Amino acid sequence: MSTPTPDAHTAQPGEAPALQAVRQSIAEHGHLPGALLPILHGIQDQLGHVPAEGVPLIAEALNLSRAEVHGVITYYHHFRTQPPGQHVLQVCRAEACQARGGEALWAHACARLGCADTEHGGLSADGRLTLSPVYCLGLCASSPAMAVDDQVHARLSHERFDGLLARLNPVEA
Numbered sequence: 608m609s610t611p612t613p614d615a616h617t618a619q620p621g622e623a624p625a626l627q628a629v630r631q632s633i634a635e636h637g638h639l640p641g642a643l644l645p646i647l648h649g650i651q652d653q654l655g656h657v658p659a660e661g662v663p664l665i666a667e668a669l670n671l672s673r674a675e676v677h678g679v680i681t682y683y684h685h686f687r688t689q690p691p692g693q694h695v696l697q698v699c700r701a702e703a704c705q706a707r708g709g710e711a712l713w714a715h716a717c718a719r720l721g722c723a724d725t726e727h728g729g730l731s732a733d734g735r736l737t738l739s740p741v742y743c744l745g746l747c748a749s750s751p752a753m754a755v756d757d758q759v760h761a762r763l764s765h766e767r768f769d770g771l772l773a774r775l776n777p778v779e780a
């Protein structure tokens with residue numbers, strides 16, 4: 608049984624900030640052709656993830672089913688459904704990086720962060736960092752590559768990865 612959904616464009620009194628961010632992104636991008644992806648990007652840019660409670664609002668605004676919206680969110684590795692840790696590490700798993708040790712680097716990252724899901728990464732064991740795969744960072748000639756938050760790093764070895772990890776110093780953050 609579906610529950611009634613508040614109008615996607617109308618803020619509700621006392622509404623959580625996360626839902627306000629969803630409505631804002633719908634207002635900004637909902638008129639675009641193929642608006643779903645711009646809306647999802649807008650939400651994740653604001654919140655760091657796409658909250659499950661926003662799915663009904665997006666579905667209503669775009670005249671889609673909730674399952675369709677959920678399906679797109681889970682299809683793209685880029686979108687998170689849970690808030691990220693203090694830093695987001697994206698390790699490239701696309702072909703050029705694979706050819707230069709990218710998969711071994713991914714496995715190393717999973718092990719160092721203690722991620723139980725070695726296919727998709729996720730939150731580190733201590734909940735402070737988020738590891739996610741990415742499929743090309745534009746540094747193919749200098750692979751393997753990764754990004755820490757918005758900063759990209761090329762020609763990574765396991766030792767360089769460990770060095771970057773140490774610099775994050777999450778215990779002090």
Ligand code: FES
Nearest residue numbers: 699704744746747
């Ligand atoms: S394939 Fe990894 S940066 Fe392009």
